[in-house]
Amino acid sequence: MSSLAGFLFPNTYRANSQSVAQNDSSRTEFTGRIDRRLSFVFVSLFILVLLVGGSSLYLLSSHLLKSDVIARQSEQVHTVERIDRRLQYFTSQVQLAQLQNKTIPGSLIRTSMTDFETLLTLYKNVGGSDRNIQEMRQMITDAERVAERIVGQSQNGPERSRSDVDTRALEAMEAIQQRIQGFTDRISVEHERIEDQLVSETRQKMRMTIGFNVALVLIGTVFLLASRRYFHHAIALPLRQLAERSSEIAKGEVPENMPITSRDEIGLLSHAFNRMAGQLKEHQDKQKGLAILDERERLACELHDSLAQDLAFLRIKLIEAERSFGGNASTETNNLLRELFQIVDEAYQNLRESIFGLRALALKNHVGLVAALADYLRDFSDVRKIPVELKVDHPETINFSSQVEIQLIRIIHEALTNIVKHARATKGKITIENDNDAATITIEDDGRGFFTDRTLETSLRFGLETMKDRAKSVGGILGINSVPGRGSLMIIRLPLAQQGFDENHSRAAG
Known part of the structure; x- marks a missing residue:
């Protein structure tokens, strides 16, 4: 038929x-999608917040680490300057004793050596390199040897020429003073270079992080605007149309069919x-x-x-x-x-x-x-x-x-x-x-x-x-x-x- x-x-x-x-x-059966889309929006926003917060925490931690490195470098320079001043004082006392034909007290040498060891230990604790410690220890040892040699010559009496001993001792102490001063200047210059480098790296990371956060904020803004537009057309507008057609039914009129544009809950x-x-x-x-x-x-x-x-x-x-x-x-x-x-x-x-x-x-x-x-x-x-x-x-x-x-x-x-x-x-x-x-x-x-x-x-x-x-x-x-x-x-x-x-x-x- x-x-x-x-x-x-x-x-x-x-x-x-x-x-x-x-x-x-x-x-055809309708499949729920709005909850999944809302979950996707919330997860995306949560990820954006995590990225912004994570980048900010990374910048803060990097800045703190750089600050800690700069602070340790400053402590190292400060310790080297203290060693420099102590060594300058020690050599000056030895030279002054020679110029005044006085005997160098043994307590001065022992106290100075103890102070030097304390300062070297402090320098090592604040991250000083072994090479610098060895170099400073060598200068301190040289100054100690010169001082002990002067003390030994003064105890031998006038058998040897005092003027000859004073000249060589003064030259040795002067050389030690120049060495420690050059070492201190080199350490200061290196510290300034490292500090400038760290500050430059921190600024660069800060600019990158700020740019990254700005990009995330822009992406988040665009994402929110797109989500608002989507949910307006997918949820708000159909619900408004349903409300209008429901009002027509309440008035006793039969409305037109709702257009079915999706297979979600709407x-x-x-x-x-x-x-x-x-x-x-x-x-x-x-x-x-x-x-x-x-x-x-x-x-x-x-x-x-x-x-x-x-x-x-x-x-x-x-x-x-x-x-x-x-x-x-x-x-x-x-x-x-x-x-x-x-x-x-x-x-x-x-x-x-x-x-x-x-x-x-x-x-x-x-x-x-x-x-x-x-x-x-x-x-x-x-x-x-x-x-x-x-x-x-x-x-x-x-x-x-x-x-x-x-x-x-x-x-x-x-x-x-x-x-x-x-x-x-x-x-x-x-x-x-x-x-x-x-x-x-x-x-x-x-x-x-x-x-x-x-x-x-x-x-x-x-x-x-x-x-x-x-x-x-x-x-x-x-x-x-x-x-x-x-x-x-x-x-x-x-x-x-x-x-x-x-x-x-x-x-x-x-």
Whole structure:
């Protein structure tokens, strides 16, 4: 049956299949992503804060280390200067004793040597190099030797030339003073060089760290702006649209569907809102349909109690009129009476069909669509003497919405009217089959048929267009195939209601 429907209207059939595929895709499971994206934003911000804080701590620790190195270098220079001053004092005392021809006290040498050892130990503790310690120790040892030699010569008496000893001692002490002074100057220059280098490295690291932090701040600013824009469009704007559409529902209006632009929680919320809005619209349509059906039932009762009775009474009067003539009526009068009988009978049959159609729409809510159609077709066959067979494939799977059921009954009513007035058929058949998410309804007869590509009678053409419009109004399609002398075949595809989508949908099987 699907292949036949595709043969009759292939473009519409493909469009309907694509619509079904889109409906299937709309039911795709939604995956939560907002929490992961928020976690990503928070983790990214935390990493940026760690980087900024870490770089600042690195700069501070580097500055502290450089300051510690500079402080130790300063202590080393200060210790060397103390050794220099102590050695200068020692050599000056030795020279002064020689110039004044005095004996150098042994306590001076011992005290000075003790002080030198203390200062050298202090220099080593503040990080002084072994090479510098060895060099200073050598100068101190030389000064000690010169002083001991002078002391020894003074104890030997005037056997040797005192002026010769004084000259050599003074020259040795002067050389030691120059050596210690040069050593101190070299240490000071080296300290200044190291200090300048450390300060330069610290400034360079500070500039690099500041540049790195500025870059991180800029990246963080851009990231925050991008995150704000994203969450505005992904969360705030859809929520605002949902609030506006919810306000429309509160006013009793049915809003447009929310566009589903993502598969995160907002997309799931939009999907649920669309389902809710669809169910509300379906409920409103059902209520309207029920009101219409109630009105049609009332109208059918009024037609039966008034117009049908009037037509029956009119036929009785025509019978009485025919009898009153007693066979003496003229040919013209008899023809007029036969024509009036035909008009009244045709009007009565059309009225009964209309009443049956109106009652079928109301009856389906109580006994189900299939049972209502069966009763309607039984009454139609009794009135028109044209048997119409109804075949439903798995009636428990045929489940239309209320609006679709109403339009289907109207289409069937119009098709049967065409069978009587135009097809001149002797029998008909209606088949309903389940075809995935839609139902295929075929209406066929054995009438005289017609050429579908030719201009039809005005009433027939209008009836076909009306049926197509009815099918289209509920998302269905209608096509017809007919050949003169071989009857007609009408195929209608109407959407089935989704299982569990709306509890107000009626079951076709009753």
